[in-house]
Amino acid sequence: xxxxxxxxxxxxxxxxxxxxxxxxxxxxxxxxxxxxxxxxxxxxxxxxxxxxxxxxxxxxxxxxxxxxxxxxxxxxxxxxxxxxxxxxxxxxxxxxxxxxxxxxxxxxxxxxxxxxxxxxxxxxxxxxxxxxxxxxxxxxxxxxxxxxxxxx
Numbered sequence: 001x002x003x004x005x006x007x008x009x010x011x012x013x014x015x016x017x018x019x020x021x022x023x024x025x026x027x028x029x030x031x032x033x034x035x036x037x038x039x040x041x042x043x044x045x046x047x048x049x050x051x052x053x054x055x056x057x058x059x060x061x062x063x064x065x066x067x068x069x070x071x072x073x074x075x076x077x078x079x080x081x082x083x084x085x086x087x088x089x090x091x092x093x094x095x096x097x098x099x100x101x102x103x104x105x106x107x108x109x110x111x112x113x114x115x116x117x118x119x120x121x122x123x124x125x126x127x128x129x130x131x132x133x134x135x136x137x138x139x140x141x142x143x144x145x146x147x148x149x150x151x152x
Contacts, residue, residue: 012035013027013035013093013110016028016031016032016035024089025089025090026067026087026088026089027087027088027090027093028069028071028085028086028087028088029044029048029085029086029087029088029096030083030085032088032093032096035106036096036097036100036104036106036107036110037101037104037105037106037107038100038104047096047099047100047101048066048086048096050099051066051092051095051096051098051099052066052095054095054098054099055091055092055095060091064089065088065089065091065092065095066086066087066088066089066092067086067087068084068085068086069084069085069086069087070082070083070084070085071083071085097110
């Protein structure tokens with residue numbers, strides 16, 4: 001992927017970040033829907049549902065990362081209508097991207113970008129704990145990382 005496109009996709013994602021009054025960073029699912037290449041809300045909610053399952057299965061409370069909200073939108077007639085939306089933490093955005101359709105270029109980028117960032121974070125954690133990742137066989141790497149995090 002071209003560097004310019006990567007920078008554009010990343011900055012566009014970051015530009016949609018908002019903050020609660022308490023300083024909690026979040027994105028609205030209807031914004032993320034378009035950023036990830038989904039045109040229909042009903043299709044995107046299937047992806048968000050899978051992300052919620054992944055969140056719960058990983059031991060996190062869904063309500064900490066996915067908060068149902070409503071917002072008003074303007075209609076062509078000049079009136080307004082209330083629609084459903086979801087406030088997503090960065091982690092929820094990550095899970096949503098991981099559960100999206102990899103045939104969509106935006107999803108493929110997000111999955112790759114998040115994967116690289118995750119690998120860098122794991123490497124940094126291992127090094128901070130005095131474990132050179134290159135010295136571990138792949139099968140033991142996962143087990144050792146799990147033990148390190150369990151001991152945190």
